[in-house]
Structures are given as structure tokens and as C-alpha cells.
Amino acid sequence: MTTNPYLPDTPLILGMMRLLDHPDLHAPAALADWIERQLDRGLSVFDHADIYGDTECERLFGKALARRPGLKHRLRVITKTGIVHGHQDTSVWCTKHYRAEGGHVSAAIDAALGRLQMEQIDTFLIHRPDPLMAVESVARALENAVEAGKVRHIGVSNFLPEQWRWLQKNTRLPLVCNQSELSLSHSAPLFDGLLEATLSDHLKWLAWSPLGGGRLAEALPDTLLASAGAQTGLDDTGLAIAWLAAIPGSPIPVLGSLRDSRIESALKGCQTVLPRPLWFALLEAIRGHRVA
Numbered sequence: 062m063t064t065n066p067y068l069p070d071t072p073l074i075l076g077m078m079r080l081l082d083h084p085d086l087h088a089p090a091a092l093a094d095w096i097e098r099q100l101d102r103g104l105s106v107f108d109h110a111d112i113y114g115d116t117e118c119e120r121l122f123g124k125a126l127a128r129r130p131g132l133k134h135r136l137r138v139i140t141k142t143g144i145v146h147g148h149q150d151t152s153v154w155c156t157k158h159y160r161a162e163g164g165h166v167s168a169a170i171d172a173a174l175g176r177l178q179m180e181q182i183d184t185f186l187i188h189r190p191d192p193l194m195a196v197e198s199v200a201r202a203l204e205n206a207v208e209a210g211k212v213r214h215i216g217v218s219n220f221l222p223e224q225w226r227w228l229q230k231n232t233r234l235p236l237v238c239n240q241s242e243l244s245l246s247h248s249a250p251l252f253d254g255l256l257e258a259t260l261s262d263h264l265k266w267l268a269w270s271p272l273g274g275g276r277l278a279e280a281l282p283d284t285l286l287a288s289a290g291a292q293t294g295l296d297d298t299g300l301a302i303a304w305l306a307a308i309p310g311s312p313i314p315v316l317g318s319l320r321d322s323r324i325e326s327a328l329k330g331c332q333t334v335l336p337r338p339l340w341f342a343l344l345e346a347i348r349g350h351r352v353a
């Protein structure tokens with residue numbers, strides 16, 4: 062099996078979608094301290110999107126980098142475009158919609174670079190498959206951005222196999238990843254062929270909401286958490302991340318917590334191999350039924 066060389070030394074990606082929930086990190090110096098702490102523990106990839114906080118998450122991140130420019134060269138940023146919220150729609154319809162069009166993608170890349178105060182985005186993703194996608198113009202916009210050095214890698218998010226294959230057919234650059242939901246709470250892709258399609262097309266799976274957006278801990282029975290914790294030394298966060306780490310192709314969790322304690326637990330999970338029966342016991346507890 063050919064392996065995908067994209068992000069080989071990245072146990073976890075830090076998702077910035079919830080940055081506005083943390084007012085203590087909004088001052089540039091405080092956020093720069095937080096970023097530096099993550100870099101010091103070996104985490105250097107941060108996930109953004111233009112819609113997170115209506116662009117404010119990228120803007121705050123950029124202000125922190127401007128405050129401490131030395132950080133910029135130690136980290137990599139993933140960001141995305143393609144979703145327009147109803148309140149951002151300037152037409153009379155004020156309708157939430159997707160916008161995978163070349164002109165929109167080029168403008169979004171320039172705008173993200175400006176907000177992030179960076180010279181290059183490591184990976185730029187089309188956030189959602191758009192049924193009206195202007196595939197050739199999107200492909201050219203992505204290629205032009207890579208040629209201009211504004212973007213290093215290109216990829217997709219929430220795409221199904223035929224959707225990413227259609228974009229891939231139209232560009233000479235490799236799509237490196239599909240960022241898509243995957244966790245104990247969302248395990249269907251392990252049973253419907255999506256995992257195998259991702260592996261055979263050599264895309265890296267970036268697993269969003271690896272803790273089920275916070276719902277996972279409640280969903281797992283306390284007795285199982287206690288016995289699994291006693292056997293592995295992991296808490297609920299560590300168990301959820303270790304569970305993902307066992308999946309072929311090693312999906313990279315895009316963790317949503319900005320709390321140091323939870324990030325530490327998640328890192329511990331990355332370093333732990335779950336016994337196979339425990340992997341299935343966790344799955345069974347969440348799904349409420351045994352595998353057939």
C-alpha cells in the first residue's frame with residue numbers, strides 16, 4: 062500500500078472553530094502564548110475556515126502571529142472556503158449556500174492570507190461539495206494559488222468519493238486530504254466503504270469532531286470508562302483519540318478543545334494502542350449493539 066506523505070509527524074491538528082468561546086485567548090499576547098505552548102508540545106498544525114466566527118477566528122490568529130512573528134515559521138495552517146451563511150449573503154435571498162467557483166476561491170485565499178497575516182497557507186480545502194461546483198474554474202484557482210506560492214497543498218472536506226474524484230480528474234495537483242467527521246459517535250464511514258475509498262485514493266483523513274463535539278463522554282457508560290481507564294491509563298478524551306488512531310491510514314484527529322488538559326489527554330491517546338477487543342467494546346457501547 063502506498064502511503065500518503067502528507068503531515069507525517071502530526072499526531073493531532075488543533076481546530077480553531079471554537080476560539081470565540083474562549084475570551085481569555087482573544088488578546089494577541091494571550092493567544093500567542095497559547096500557540097507557543099502547543100508548538101512546544103509538538104503540535105504545529107491549526108485548522109481554520111473563513112466561516113469560523115464569521116472570519117474572526119482567522120483574524121484573531123493573525124493578530125497573535127503579528128504580535129509574535131517568530132511563531133509563524135514554526136506552524137502550518139489549514140483553511141477552507143465554500144460555505145456562505147445566510148447573513149453573509151448580500152443578495153436579496155439571504156440564503157445559506159455553497160460557493161465553489163474559481164473567482165470566489167481565489168478571493169477567499171487572498172482574504173485568508175490577509176487575515177492570518179501569513180505568506181502561505183499550508184493546505185487549502187473546499188469546505189463542502191457544491192452541487193453547482195464550477196469544477197474547472199475551481200481547479201484552476203487552486204492550481205494558480207499553488208503556483209503563486211500562496212498555498213502548499215490542496216484538499217477537500219466532507220466530500221464523497223465520486224465528488225473528490227471529479228475534482229481530482231480536473232486538476233493535475235494531488236488532493237492530499239478529505240476532512241470529514243469521524244469518531245466513536247460517527248463511525249458509519251468505517252462500514253459504508255468511505256474509509257476504504259479514502260485509503261485507495263491515497264487521501265489522508267482529517268477527522269473532525271473526534272470527541273463527538275463533547276457528547277462522547279456522556280454517551281459512554283461510566284463503568285466502561287472506568288475499566289478502560291484502569292487498563293489503559295486514558296480518560297474519555299484519550300480513549301476517543303486512541304480509538305481513532307487504530308483505524309487504518311491513521312486518521313488525524315482535528316481536536317476542537319483548546320484546553321491544555323484535554324489536549325494533553327488527547328496526545329496520550331495518540332501514543333496508546335488499544336487492545337482490539339476494547340476497540341470493539343467502545344464501539345458496541347456507543348452503537349448499543351454488537352457487530353453482527
Ligand SMILES: NC(=O)c1ccc[n+]([C@@H]2O[C@H](COP(=O)([O-])OP(=O)(O)OC[C@H]3O[C@@H](n4cnc5c(N)ncnc54)[C@H](OP(=O)(O)O)[C@@H]3O)[C@@H](O)[C@H]2O)c1
Nearest residue numbers: 076077078108269270271272273274275278315316317318
Ligand atoms: N470540515 C468541517 O466541516 C468541520 C466541521 C466541524 C468541525 N471542524 C473542525 O474540527 C474541529 C473540532 O471540532 P469539534 O470542536 O466539534 O471537536 P471535538 O474535539 O469533538 O469537540 C470539542 C468540544 O467538546 C467539548 N468536550 C470534549 N470532551 C468533553 C467532556 N468530557 N465534557 C464536556 N465537554 C467536552 C470541548 O469542551 P472544552 O472546550 O471544555 O474542552 C469542546 O467544546 C473544529 O475546531 C474545526 O476545526 C471541521
